[in-house]
Amino acid sequence: MSQGVLTISEQLEGNFRKVTYEALSEGRRITDHLDCDLVAMVLGSEIEDVAKELGHYGADRIIVADNPQLYNYTTDAYTNVIADFITKETPNVVILGASTQGKDLSARLAARLNAPLAMDSLAVRFDEDNLIATRPMHGGKVMADVVLEGKPKMLAIRPNAMPIIKVEGTGSVEKMDVDIGTTSLKFIEKHLDTSKVELTEADIVISGGRGMGCPDFSLIEELAQLVEGAVGASRSAVDEGWRSSSDQVGQTGKVVSPNLYVACGISGAIQHLAGMSSSKIIVAINQDADAPIFSRADYGIEGDLFEILPLIIEEVRKLNK
Amino acid sequence: MESIVLLKQVPATESLVRIAADGISLNKDDVKWIINPYDEFAVEEALRIKEAHGGSVTIVSLGPEKAVEAIRTALAMGADKGVLINDSAAERYDSLNIARILAAAIKEVPFDLIIAGQRAVDNDNFQVGAATAEFLSIPHISMVIKQEIIDSKIRCHKTVEGGTVEIEAPIPVLFTTQRGLNEPRYASLPGIMKAKKKPIDIKTIADLGLDADQIGKPLTRIIALKPPPERKAGIMIEGESAQTKAAELVRILHEEEKVI
Numbered sequence: 001m002s003q004g005v006l007t008i009s010e011q012l013e014g015n016f017r018k019v020t021y022e023a024l025s026e027g028r029r030i031t032d033h034l035d036c037d038l039v040a041m042v043l044g045s046e047i048e049d050v051a052k053e054l055g056h057y058g059a060d061r062i063i064v065a066d067n068p069q070l071y072n073y074t075t076d077a078y079t080n081v082i083a084d085f086i087t088k089e090t091p092n093v094v095i096l097g098a099s100t101q102g103k104d105l106s107a108r109l110a111a112r113l114n115a116p117l118a119m120d121s122l123a124v125r126f127d128e129d130n131l132i133a134t135r136p137m138h139g140g141k142v143m144a145d146v147v148l149e150g151k152p153k154m155l156a157i158r159p160n161a162m163p164i165i166k167v168e169g170t171g172s173v174e175k176m177d178v179d180i181g182t183t184s185l186k187f188i189e190k191h192l193d194t195s196k197v198e199l200t201e202a203d204i205v206i207s208g209g210r211g212m213g214c215p216d217f218s219l220i221e222e223l224a225q226l227v228e229g230a231v232g233a234s235r236s237a238v239d240e241g242w243r244s245s246s247d248q249v250g251q252t253g254k255v256v257s258p259n260l261y262v263a264c265g266i267s268g269a270i271q272h273l274a275g276m277s278s279s280k281i282i283v284a285i286n287q288d289a290d291a292p293i294f295s296r297a298d299y300g301i302e303g304d305l306f307e308i309l310p311l312i313i314e315e316v317r318k319l320n321k
Numbered sequence: 322m323e324s325i326v327l328l329k330q331v332p333a334t335e336s337l338v339r340i341a342a343d344g345i346s347l348n349k350d351d352v353k354w355i356i357n358p359y360d361e362f363a364v365e366e367a368l369r370i371k372e373a374h375g376g377s378v379t380i381v382s383l384g385p386e387k388a389v390e391a392i393r394t395a396l397a398m399g400a401d402k403g404v405l406i407n408d409s410a411a412e413r414y415d416s417l418n419i420a421r422i423l424a425a426a427i428k429e430v431p432f433d434l435i436i437a438g439q440r441a442v443d444n445d446n447f448q449v450g451a452a453t454a455e456f457l458s459i460p461h462i463s464m465v466i467k468q469e470i471i472d473s474k475i476r477c478h479k480t481v482e483g484g485t486v487e488i489e490a491p492i493p494v495l496f497t498t499q500r501g502l503n504e505p506r507y508a509s510l511p512g513i514m515k516a517k518k519k520p521i522d523i524k525t526i527a528d529l530g531l532d533a534d535q536i537g538k539p540l541t542r543i544i545a546l547k548p549p550p551e552r553k554a555g556i557m558i559e560g561e562s563a564q565t566k567a568a569e570l571v572r573i574l575h576e577e578e579k580v581i
C-alpha cells in the first residue's frame with residue numbers, strides 16, 4: 001500500500017469514536033484523489049466483529065491488531081504496534097482524530113517515524129503533489145496553511161470539523177500479528193462518566209459564564225439535556241469553582257466546533273472566543289447590549305438569562321412533543 | 322528529584338494577531354510576552370515536587386534573547402537555574418527540530434523528571450513534549466492533572482474525553498500539564514530579588530555540539546496565514562417580551578438553521 005492512506009481508528013469498549021468515521025471519510029476523499037487504497041487500522045482486544053463496520057465508511061482493508069494489552073490505550077504499546085505497521089507498509093498519508101488520545105499518539109508516532117504532522121487539521125487539500133493542511137494557531141485567531149514534506153504525511157484532524165460520508169461497501173478484515181515490543185507505561189484504571197455527552201464531540205454546546213452568578217447550572221444542564229448537548233463554561237465560571245476545569249472552553253481550555261453554541265452570561269473575551277468561534281451557529285444571551293460576544297454571535301438576545309433560559313426550555317419542550 | 326521544565330515564551334493570550342506583510346509570519350512588534358500558561362503549570366508542579374522530595378528545578382528554553390525574561394520569571398517563582406538555547410533560526414524550526422535541540426540540551430543535565438506544557442498557545446502543536454521524550458528514549462504521559470511519586474515510579478491522572486485515566490511510569494519520565502493540575506504561584510518580591518543572582522546559561526546550537534543535519538530539515542512549513550473565516554453580521558432578536566424573543570429564537574434554530 002506504499003501509496004495508500006492509513007487511518008488509525010479509536011474505539012472505547014468496542015464503540016468507535018465519531019472522529020474515527022470523520023478520519024475515514026477524509027481518507028476516502030484523499031484516496032479517491034490519489035487513486036489508491038484506504039486502510040483502516042483498529043487496535044484493541046476482541047474487536048474483530050466491530051472492525052467490520054469500518055467498511056461502510058470507505059475502508060478497503062481493515063487491519064485488526066487484537067491483543068489483550070491493547071484493550072486500554074497506552075502510548076508506548078500503541079506507538080510500537082502502529083510504527084511497526086507503518087514501517088512495513090509505508091503508507092503515504094496517515095490520518096488520526098485529534099482527540100486527547102490521537103494528539104498524544106500522533107505526536108509520539110511522528111517523532112518515532114520522523115514524519116511531518118499537522119495537528120488539529122480543519123481541512124486538507126492537494127496542490128499538485130503537495131499535501132496542504134489548514135490548521136488553527138493562536139487559539140484559532142489565525143489559520144495556517146501548512147505543507148507537509150516527508151513520509152508518511154500525518155494528519156490529526158479536529159473532531160467535528162469534517163463530514164462523515166457513508167458508502168456502499170465492505171472492507172476485507174485482516175488480523176495482523178501483534179508484537180507489543182518493550183513498554184514501560186502501565187495502565188492502572190479509568191474513571192469515565194459515559195452518561196455525559198463529550199464537549200468536543202457534541203453537536204450542541206450550552207455554556208454558562210460568570211453571569212450565572214452561582215454554582216447552580218441547572219438551567220444550562222436542563223437545556224443541554226433536552227437537545228442532547230454538552231455543558232461548557234467560561235474560565236471565570238471555572239475559576240469561581242462552579243464548574244470543573246474539564247468544562248472550560250477557550251484558548252486555555254477545550255476548543256469546540258458544534259453546530260450550535262449557546263453562550264449564556266459570557267462576555268466574549270478573546271480567550272473565550274478562541275475556543276468556540278468555529279462553531280457553525282452561535283447564540284448569545286447577555287443582559288449587556290454592548291457585550292463583545294454579540295459581535296460574534298449569529299443570533300443574540302439581550303436580557304436576563306434567568307428569565308430567557310426557562311422560556312427557551314419551554315419552547316424546545318414544545319418541539320420535542 | 323531533579324526536574325527540568327521545558328518553557329516557551331509566547332505572546333499574551335489577549336494579544337490580537339496581525340499577519341505580517343510576508344503572509345507567513347505574524348507581526349509581533351507591540352506584543353506583550355508571557356510564559357506559556359501550560360508551562361507555568363509545569364514550573365509550579367516542579368516546585369511542589371522539589372518542596373516534597375528535595376532536588377532542584379532547571380528551566381530549559383529555546384528561543385530568542387528576550388526569552389531570558391520568561392526564564393527569569395520562573396526563577397523568581399523559585400526555580401534554581403535556567404538554560405536558554407539562543408538561536409535566531411528558532412522561528413523556522415518545526416516541532417521535531419525543536420525537540421531534537423531540547424533533547425540535546427537535556428542530555429547534558431542529570432534529570433529524573435521533565436515537565437512540559439501540553440501545548441504552546443502560540444502554535445498549538447501539542448508535539449514538542451512527546452517528541453522530546455521519544456528522542457531521549459523515555460516514556461511520556463500527557464495532560465496530567467494530578468501526580469504522585471512513590472519510590473522510583475510516578476502515577477499520573479490524565480484527562481481524556483469524559484473523565485480521567487491513571488497511568489504509572491518508571492522514572493525518568495516526561496509529563497505534560499493540563500489545567501486543573503495546580504494554581505501557579507506569583508513571584509514574590511524576595512523571589513524576584515533572589516532570581517537576579519540565579520544562573521542562566523545561554524548557549525548556542527553549536528555549544529550543544531549539534532549540526533544542521535542532526536537538527537534535521539523542517540518537515541512542516543507554513544506557506545500562508547489567513548484570518549479565520551468572517552462570521553456574517555449577527556441578528557439581535559427583538560420582540561415585545563422575553564417570551565416572544567425566546568419563541569422566535571427557537572423557531573429560527575429549528576426551522577431555518579435546523580440545528581435543534
Ligand SMILES: Cc1cc2nc3c(=O)[nH]c(=O)nc-3n(C[C@H](O)[C@H](O)[C@H](O)COP(=O)(O)OP(=O)(O)OC[C@H]3O[C@@H](n4cnc5c(N)ncnc54)[C@H](O)[C@@H]3O)c2cc1C
Pocket residue numbers: 208209210211212233234235236237248249250251252253254264265266267268269270271272275285286287288291303304305306334358
Ligand atoms: C492566560 C489566560 C488564559 C485564559 N483562557 C481562557 C479560556 O480558555 N476560556 C475563557 O473563557 N476565558 C479565558 N481567560 C479569561 C478571559 O480573559 C475572561 O476573563 C473570561 O472569559 C470571562 O468570563 P465570563 O465571560 O464568564 O465573565 P465576565 O467577563 O465577567 O462576563 C460575564 C457576563 O455575564 C453577563 N451577565 C451577568 N449577569 C447576567 C444575567 N443575569 N443574564 C445575562 N447576562 C448576564 C454580563 O453582562 C457579562 O457580559 C483567560 C485569561 C488569561 C489571562
Ligand SMILES: Nc1ncnc2c1ncn2[C@@H]1O[C@H](COP(=O)(O)O)[C@@H](O)[C@H]1O
Pocket residue numbers: 326327328329357359360381382383384416419423436437438439440441442444445446447448449450
Ligand atoms: N522553544 C521551546 N523551548 C522550550 N520548550 C518548548 C519550546 N517549544 C515547545 N516547548 C515545550 O513543549 C510544549 C508543547 O509545545 P508545542 O508542541 O509547540 O505545542 C510547551 O508547552 C513547552 O513545554
